[in-house]
Every structure is written in structure tokens, then in C-alpha cells.
Amino acid sequence: MKRKKSFEINDKLIDKIISAAYGDANIFDKLEVYFKARNNNEVKRLLDSYRATAEEVHQLGEEEYEDRSIHFRGTQNGIVEESYNSFITDFLTIIFSRSTASLAVTIFIIAAVVATLFVYRPQEQKYSQQEIQIADRQTRKALAIVGKIFNQTQSTLEKEVLSERVAKPIREGIGIVNYLFNQGTKQ
Amino acid sequence: MLEQQKYRILIQQYKNKIYTYSLYMLKNKMDAEDVTQEVMIKIWQNVDKFNILAAKTWIMKTTNNLCIDYLRRRAISVSREFEIDEIFEDTYSNNLTSDNPYLVTHLNMMTSRIKEAIKRLPENLRSVFVLYEIEGFKYREISKSLEMPVNSVKVYLMRARKKLQEELKHYEAQEVI
Structure with a gap:
């Protein structure tokens, strides 16, 4: 044996x-x-x-504390009855009461941030010499057009707007004022 | 507004832990409810002073201190009838869903037996045992809550387990007689 x-x-x-x-x-x-x-x-x-x-x-589980006793909230003046049926409270309780849930949420947030950084990272573009020259030419053309428009605007302002629309009415106004002064001195 | 939300979270999370601990320590439902209410008021009064994530040990320390105050203030003279009533209530009134009445009663009696044995443990062993085995606290959390070194927590837990085994043997012997 x-x-x-x-x-x-x-x-x-x-x-x-x-x-x-x-x-x-x-x-x-x-x-x-x-x-x-x-x-x-x-x-x-x-x-x-x-x-x-x-x-x-x-x-053995935890003993259940009867709900009637927790429907109270302390205030500076005493105790006020209050209902606890709140979705946010329940949600936050689940998050904070279970360390695994907190960990899961933290990992999820970190993963989301990291993924976002990787997915939306701006990619570097590579251009050929020819493309750069074309772009340079187009930019010069565009600037030349803008410069031409500025010149035209300047000449229009000087010849038409300032002399005709601004200086002329001012001169007329001054002439009227002089006329009125002259009339006044004669009398 | 934030304080109220913080308070609600803490209460939802810890109300049963506070009540369970108080019940095992004070061996009396009414006193346990009183202590739970007092702890809840203390939480409200101090809700802006502690971090919600570090509140666990503060709450259990407060609960433990209040339980000790209760035990010191008056020698608990729970009448035998009251104890019997509570055991009866625990044993026969739980709503366990089973078709077999014998099984339900047997399970309830086993639960009552173990609860009674835990309640018979010495106070210092009981507090560590309840926090570790029933409330699921870690050694370090118990050490902070009860303000004792981690090694003492481990020693007390081991003693509590041995003592509980002895209590159960004693209980079984009584049942046989």
C-alpha cells in the first residue's frame, strides 16, 4: 500500500x-x-x-443600505430631502467606482488622441523643379495683374475722382463763399 | 453644483461599504444606520476638502472612528430577542430566487452562520477582516483607514481567518449538540 x-x-x-x-x-x-x-x-x-x-x-456581499435613508442632502441649515435619480450621477459613479472602468476610459481617451494625431498628421508634399517654376511664373503673373490694377486705381483716383469729384466741388464751394464775402463787404 | 455632484458620487459609491462595515462592527442595524447617516453628513461637510479619488480611506477612517466612538460610548447591550429577530429576518426573509425551499433555507442559514461567526471576532481582527474580505480593500488602504502598519494588517488578517475557523468549529459543535 x-x-x-x-x-x-x-x-x-x-x-x-x-x-x-x-x-x-x-x-x-x-x-x-x-x-x-x-x-x-x-x-x-x-x-x-x-x-x-x-x-x-x-x-458574502455588501449589505444594501436602504434608499429611504440616502434621499437626503446636507445643507448649512440642515438636511433637505432630495431625489438621486440622475443619469449623470449613475454614469460618473460607474466610472469612478470601478478602477477597471476608469482605466478603460483613460486608455480609450489616450488611444483616441494618439490615433487622431497619427491619422490627421499633415503629410509633406514633394514637388518637381518644373512644377515649382510654373508656380513661380503663375505667382509673378498674378502679382503683375494685381500691380496693374493698383496702378489703374491710382490714376483713376488722381485724374477722375480727386480732380473731378472732390477738387471741383470744393473749388465751387470756396467760390460761393468768396462771392458771399464780397457781397457783404460792398454793403 | 459641483459639490453636490461630488457628494452624490461618493454616497452612491460608498453607502453600502459604510453600512456593511458599521453593521459588522456594531452588530446592530439601527446603530449601523445611525453611523452611516453621520458619516454621510461628515462627507457633506468636508466634500470640498478632499479629492474624490482619495476619499475612500478618509471615509472608512471616519466610519471606523465613529464605530469606535459608538462602541466606547455605551456598552452595546443588544437584547437576545433583537438578535434572534435579525437572524430570523436574515435567514428566512431574503428573496432568493430558487424553487427549492430547502436549498434556499440552507443557503440562508449558511450565510447567517458565517455572518454570526464574523461578528464574534475580536474588534481589531473583525475590522481588518471585514475591510479585506467583504469590502475588498487592499492592505495599504486598510493600513491608511485604520492607521496601522501594513504588516499589522497582514498579521491581523491571518489571525482573523484562524479565529473565524475556530468560531465555525465551535458553531458546528453546538449544532451537533
């Missing part, structure tokens, strides 16, 4: 068994406990016993 190994179960081993049963032991301790449990009935019994308790403990 195959005989199972027997060895002393000290406090250190018991601590490892308990941690393994509750699921927070490191991988080496878990393996050690697992192999020792296979070879020793007492270790196995302890592990099973603590594991059963751990499972029961982990099934």
Missing part, C-alpha cells in the same frame, strides 16, 4: 495553507501547498476546511 508522506505542520505552513485557501498566496506558496496536500492528508483536510470557509466568506 502506498503510504503518504508525513511531516510536521508548523505555523508557517498553516499560514501558507490559509493564504492558498483564501486565494491570496503567491504562486510558489500555492504550488507548495498543493503538492503537500497531495502527499499529506492533514494538509489536505486543513486546506479543504479553510477553502470551504473562504468560499462562504467570499459569497
